[in-house]
Amino acid sequence: YQRRVRGGIDSHIAAKFSPVERAIFASLGSDRSVQLFDTRTSSAVRKCVMPMRGNALAWNPMEAFNFCVANEDYNLYTFDMRKLSEASAVHKGHVQAVLALDYSPTGRELVTGGYDRTIRIFPSTGVRSRTVYHTSRMHRVFAVQFSGDAQYVLSGSDDSNVRIWKSEASAPLRVVTGREKRAIEYRKALRKRFSHMPEVAKIERAQRLPKLIFKVTKQRKIQNDAAKRKDANVAAHSRLETAEELKSKKTTVKKKAVISEFD
DSSP, rough: OOOOOOOOOOOOOEEEEEESSSSSEEEEEEESSSEEEETTSSSSSEEEEEEEEEEEEOOOOSSSTTTEEEEEOOOOEEEEEEEEESEEEEEESSSOOEEEEOOOSSSSSEEEEEETEEEEEETTSSSOSSSEEOOSOOOOOEEEEETTTSSEEEEETTTTEEEESSSSSSSSSOOOHHHHHHHHHHHHHHHTTTTSSSHHHHHHHHOOOOOOHHHHHHHHHHHHHHHHHHHHHHTTTHHHHHHHHHHHHHOOOHHHHEEEEEE
């Protein structure tokens, strides 16, 4: 090796170079840390500690400063390397640990694979997944990747199989004529135009999920609602000073993603 960099005492789980900043790479440690290194120095440039361990990371190919971390707490966190004190975006949907992720060549979407045996495609700035893939025979997903043209997604799972999925479930595989292409674009424009309507939004959000995942998702929603209700009751029945302190201490999910940050 040409250079040795030091950062922490625990083992490193994953490391990837930035596709734009060639001298910068990020790594995940078994001590729940996310570290940024510069090959021109011998130690970590920046470091933050998360509540739970990260399993995989990927850099956005079109936005040089952004990278995403797949975490054990069922979520994915997008960070700006210039500000690791909080996540710039949180992606939710998995009901077990997220094990793999990859960005599309355009940087607008990312695909994830999890311990819950599902593959999800998220908008790079969105909270919820737009597509969920699963089969009754597919086991835990350990590897996912977009194709070079972003039309397909490859997945490797614990059942010794590699599967190929369409990134757009309704996209035709055959050659599309000009008339059909215009019709598809027109339907997409209609969905986007009327996406604010409750009936259209409900259809857009509708996803067929396995019974177990649906049940766990429902239980987690009940737990989150109970926690929010508890905080609201404590703030409503506390002294004014205490209520103001609680309001000041209230943190968002993006801020909870990081316990501490070190320069």
